[in-house]
Amino acid sequence: MYVTVDRVGRLVIPKALRVELGITPDTPLELIPDGSGLRIEPVHRQKRSIDTSDGLPILGHVEGAVLSDDDVRRLRDDNQR
Numbered sequence: 001m002y003v004t005v006d007r008v009g010r011l012v013i014p015k016a017l018r019v020e021l022g023i024t025p026d027t028p029l030e031l032i033p034d035g036s037g038l039r040i041e042p043v044h045r046q047k048r049s050i051d052t053s054d055g056l057p058i059l060g061h062v063e064g065a066v067l068s069d070d071d072v073r074r075l076r077d078d079n080q081r
Contacts, residue, residue: 001014001017013040021042022042023042027042027043028042028043029041029042029043030042030043050075057075057078057079059071
């Protein structure tokens with residue numbers, strides 16, 4: 001599959017490939033030099049385990065992890081149900 005890089009260094013990943021790989025507009029990607037080429041991979045972050053105690057969520061520890069906005073939204077939505 002061929003793509004081109006524009007003047008400011010952007011390239012377009014075709015939609016079919018983005019859908020297949022689950023890449024959305026805010027997906028972090030890692031660029032990895034690979035021999036004479038470049039490998040682009042989605043960054044997979046560790047998920048936090050979420051347990052409950054007395055109806056309240058308890059987040060499991062993940063080394064180096066930070067509570068993201070998505071985590072807070074999911075917890076808030078789960079608590080409202």
